[in-house]
Structures are given as C-alpha cells and as structure tokens.
Amino acid sequence: MTKRAIPFESFRDRHAGERAVVVGKGPTTFDYTELARLDAPTFFVNDAVSVERFVAPDRACYWFAHDRMQMVWLPRLERAIAVLPEDGKVLEDSTDPLLESTRQYTLYRWRVREQSVVVAQEKEELANTRELFTDQGTIHSLIHFVWFTGARKITFIGCDGLEVDPRSGVAADPGTGYDARIENASNSAPWGTFSRIRKGQDRLCRRLRFETEFLGTPTGPGLLSKWFGGGS
Numbered sequence: 001m002t003k004r005a006i007p008f009e010s011f012r013d014r015h016a017g018e019r020a021v022v023v024g025k026g027p028t029t030f031d032y033t034e035l036a037r038l039d040a041p042t043f044f045v046n047d048a049v050s051v052e053r054f055v056a057p058d059r060a061c062y063w064f065a066h067d068r069m070q071m072v073w074l075p076r077l078e079r080a081i082a083v084l085p086e087d088g089k090v091l092e093d094s095t096d097p098l099l100e101s102t103r104q105y106t107l108y109r110w111r112v113r114e115q116s117v118v119v120a121q122e123k124e125e126l127a128n129t130r131e132l133f134t135d136q137g138t139i140h141s142l143i144h145f146v147w148f149t150g151a152r153k154i155t156f157i158g159c160d161g162l163e164v165d166p167r168s169g170v171a172a173d174p175g176t177g178y179d180a181r182i183e184n185a186s187n188s189a190p191w192g193t194f195s196r197i198r199k200g201q202d203r204l205c206r207r208l209r210f211e212t213e214f215l216g217t218p219t220g221p222g223l224l225s226k227w228f229g230g231g232s
Helices: 032-037 046-054 068-076 097-101 115-119 123-129 138-148 194-207
Strands: 019-023 042-045 061-064 081-085 105-108 153-157 211-215 223-225
Touching: 019 138, 032 046, 042 046, 042 138, 046 061, 046 068, 061 138, 068 097, 081 138, 123 138, 138 194
Parallel strands: 019 042, 019 153, 042 061, 061 081, 081 105, 153 211
Antiparallel strands: none
C-alpha cells in the first residue's frame, strides 16, 4: 500500500463514546451549513460527500461508497477519509490505481462470510478480519464501521427512507429522489429503494444498540412512502 493508506484496525474506538453524524443523499429540510455546528465525526454516504466542505475543520470526516460510479469522488475528496471494500466491489484490490487519486483511505473486506457471522464479531475480531456488514445499502457498512469506532449515538441527516413527491415543496430532485442540493456526480438514480434501506438501517442500529436521532426529516403532504419500525 502507499503512504496514503491508514490501517483499518487503527479506527477501533477512535471515537469512543462520541456522537456520529451520518449524512445521506435523501431529501431533507436540514441546512447543510449547520454541519459546522455539529461537534462530531461526520460520515458521508456516496455523493453526499459533496457537502463535506461545511464540516468544521477540526472534525474527522469519512466517506463510504460501494459502486464504481462513485469513484469519481476519489480525487475530489477535500478532507474525508475514503473507507472502501478492497476485493472487487469497487476496487480490484489494494493496489488498484484508483487509490492513487485520493488523499487518505482505509480498506475493508467484502462478503467473505455469512453476514450474521460478520455482524456478531467483537471489535477485536473485526480489527483483524476487516469484514464489515453489508446489506441493501452503502449505509449499512457505514453503520457497522461507526460502531467499530466506538461512537454510541448516531445523528442521521438525509437518511429518512422517504420517497418525496417533488410537488411537496421539499428539496427533492424529480429524476432521482435525492436532495436537490447534493451534487449527483455519480449519476445514480435509485427511486423506490429508500424505504427498504431504511428498514435495514433500523434493524442494524437496534442490533448494535445505537441511540439514534434524525434531523431535517420532511413531514406533511407529498410523501409517497414512509419507513416502518422506528429508529432506536
């Protein structure tokens, strides 16, 4: 590996007892400039990293992606550490030339064992296996990593699992369902998957015993579907 690589095991309990802020691409009423006021490590899902510039300079930032199309962001990351699966999902291996274009990164392993086994790991084992939990969405591996860093509470922004009718007045792009303020550099468009990902998100947060809260959740008319099951 190059000098840009950070050992995965070094993130174990790095943010012990802290709150983590997780920013997704879903429509939200949250003002992204307010990220500067959230005194917490911040974790971005895919193109949501386009708003990393609003995080306070002294706060840690991380970026997660599971699709090759998202690698357009690697050379554009300003501060975020890229946390990526190394074995075929987006990178060929730890020597993939794409890694030369980013500032800092750490790598984990992709679906080596059954996911019920992966999520049951203690932190000591995870530090050695580097196997993060995977499910329908990138956010699920991110949440497992947040647990590994020792954070105990997650503040979610743009991760509500809502399909928002653009006529509602909420800032949703009509072509993608993403927040219209997020730069969709990957050109992805996952209409119809948000609520399913949210259900898995809630299950994982309960499994890992996170306290959770949601900022900027859209409310009122114009919501095409809602999540079920609660957040904590």
